Amino acid sequence: MSVVLTTDSVPEQQKVTYWNEVMSRTLVPMTVSPRGTGPFDGWIATHHIGYLQVSTVEADAKFVSRTPALITPSSEALVAVGVQISGTATFAQGGRTTEVGEGDLVVYETGRPYSFDYPRRFTTHVFQLPRRTLTVPDSDIRRIAGNAIHTSGGAGAMPFLFLSALASLAGALPPVIAHRLADDFVDLLSTLITEWTHPSGAQPDSAASALLLRVREHIDRNLGDPDLSPESIARAHGMSVRYLHKLFEGEETTVCRLVQRRRLEECSRELARRGRATPSVSAVAHRWGFSSPAHFSRVFRAAYGVSPREWRALHTARNQPLPVPAGLSTIPSLTTADGRRHPGRSRLESA
Template sequence: MGQVLTTDSVPDRDKLAFWHEALGRALVPMTVVPLTDGPFTGRIVAGRVGHLRVCDIDADAQHASRTREHVARRTDGFIGITVPGSGTATLVQDGRTVSAAQGDLLVYDTTRPYSLSCPEPFSVRVVHIPRSLLRLPEREIGLVTGTVVDATAGFGAAVVSLLTTLVTPEQLYSRPIASRLAAGVSHLFATLVAERAQQAEAGPELQRDEMVLRIRDHIEHHLEDPTLSPETVAKAQHISVRYLHRLFEGEDTTVARHIQRRRLEQCARELSRGGETAPTVAAVAQRWGFVSPAHFSRVFRSVYGIPPRDWRNARLVVR
């Protein structure tokens, strides 16, 4: 069991001061401004896994900032990784402002000022990796700090999997196992940073192509979601809707049309299967994200020249 630091038994007038001290002991000194009325409440479970500092934090809404004065008091430093469990968090560092929710990774550098705002009660896992052990060039570290990393694919998914399943403040490992696990996390994170650096050096055209591939992959995996739209795609990729449309300017289609076309292709494929237990046209349309059967019928006919029911019947005759 990790060390538990909680405001539960602290008098109301002392809770905020206790929280400042608890954060400083578990992670690094910061200034906290509560964003809620009434006595502040918070709980930290702090532990170590090898050279990693690991904390689970559950607390009320707050704005936490690490100032130049805080930074000047320490010579060592950490790369911080925040994994939201509930609520949202907004990070500001180096002129960048990014927001994250469950399924994302926020990355920051404790040797430079930053702030983290959580506008509602939240829970997060925070992992601090000593900068000195990463052995990364400053330029490469600067590419990833003050950013949000997609944790649903690639190295981001691998990092968050380790941090949420194995790297916990409550799990007790033997010293050799903890050291190996910490080294694995550090190496994997360094690989993620190296990938970011490689993408930056590849030039804007290759970055654009890779981004479009990621967007297409996201769309492919969410076709059945009726709420899938340019807005939800842009949010999932942490880009603006305007930039999303700019990316698709060279794709000879729009994002909305691409989503609709892929849904129609899946519907046409499924309707072609036939068989006695074949689903109804309405069921197929609903499965692939079409909310209105009438709308589905109209757009299907505009693309394939016949209504979806006739499409299915024609395939049954051929069989």
Template sequence: MSPVLTTSLVPDEQKSAYWRDALGRALVPMSVTPCRERSFSGRIVTGRIGGLRVSTVEADAQRARRTEAHIRRSAEPSVAVAVQTSGRTVFVQDGHEETAVRDDLFVYDTAHPYFMDHPERFSLRVVHVPRRLLALTDGELRGVTGRVMSTERGCAAVLKPFILTVVASAHLYSPSASGGLANGLVDLLSTLVTERAEERGAEDGHTRNHLLRRVREHIDQNLGDPALSPESVAKAHNISVRYLHRLFEEEGVTVSRLIQRRRLEECAHELARRGRTSPTVSAVAQRWGFVNPTHFSRVFRGAYGLSPREWRSVRLGAWQDGTAGHA
């Protein structure tokens, strides 16, 4: 039989201290505050699967906190994977606060402080994996720690029944079977981390593309503003200029060049437009954000090989000859 730690035989005035010590031995050292001191009820069933510690925790409402002081007293860091089998857990780690409900899965790193609030009676199935067994970087782990995951799809859907089974039946397996199951669980956890990283990459790509579209629309809508610049664009989107430039690294053009190119395109389009009256080159340049006519003529010639006036003359002549395409 697996060891059982329970408050059922402990005097009321000693329950809190007993429970705190029990959690520290079965899981990791932490401070625990039961919501009902004297009538508190809690039970832990512990076991091992190969080199992994497994636990079933069932208890009344409580709050638990692991601090830097607790971490310094711990022998070996581990990564815990928990399945919520009843009640709720409000979990906070690394700046993330999320709530797990029944059938949810969450991962936490015992080498980092965390806070758990169980507002009602709850039960968890928990596996502690020694950090040294995971061939993962701290950055990769941060992608899952402090996160609550649905077990309805993906790797979490496979990991949930695996954890429920091995935790409940840890005492039944032979040493060789336990070792194989432990390796399988470690592999599944690593796969979960990889899957989440791929999902975040896709989400980040979607966010990046959305932001790029917004920036391009903003530039097009403000080409006539002489103050339009990388600094003003970044400010309008609440991002740093550095991040704005990084955003455009894969676009093959800097933000400044994009602004200038779009202004030149609009000027070229307007200069080639037929009409009874044609605005002056200077007026066209100013309408699209060019303050200095000399500078405008120079960059226009650099882009199109003709001065603005020559461009207008050639394009209008082509219209008259019927050889120009639609501008």
């Protein structure tokens, strides 16, 4: 559902006050000062596409300022993208000032002071999203802020076309499609920021590595959750599923295979543990996130070459070797009860 607010029916002497309230309530708290002494008119239409807020603003010449006094510690950290449809603007943030022409994009943070100076009537799209949804480093966002991104070619051309289409569709999308498009927006914006701040192709490896480490730790902490999935992992880290898979491109495995491999490693370790109290195979499988005992037995045999019960018998019998440490890609040959050798090669990555 869209919300459209306009100064059309507001008395002339109250329009500026009304417009200040509308802009501050719809976007973020700001001060709006009209240019000139003539009449002032404006309208703003706002929609939500998943967690993405899309606003289209058309108004007469004005100066917009978000000062430090308007930024409170409790304010949610947002990243905004302005798309200049008509007219021009002078944008300033972080000590940099840039001229924004028709078709240009500008990325900025609402948690830091900024200003827009529109010398004549204009139209712009404003996209706002939570900062936590972007996985690019803060340093990259601050490097791109205060710079206009031209759309005549390169990194800005596709985002402009996509954002223009997205703004026109806002308010008419089913929820499932809306969330997917919001994820697409995040991916595209992340790519835009990375390409602009690292034109040589050098990637912020340290940030990606730190994020990948957090994802792996999250997986280890939640192995017992049967609902652990790429979707839940991405949601817990404020990223899209597409970006999550991209993180694993250089890991020689996928998210799903990593989850299954770690679950199997913990199950094999527990099944091989000697002791008086030995939980059932199904109990072990359930504890480590396998909801179906039949599925667990099937993937366990595919990975280790023996059934879970055979694995337990081989490792808990007297004079049998201790379980192989988790993480090894192969398992030493095992001796069966009748003295034959069993290869026991791991096929975790093919499961």
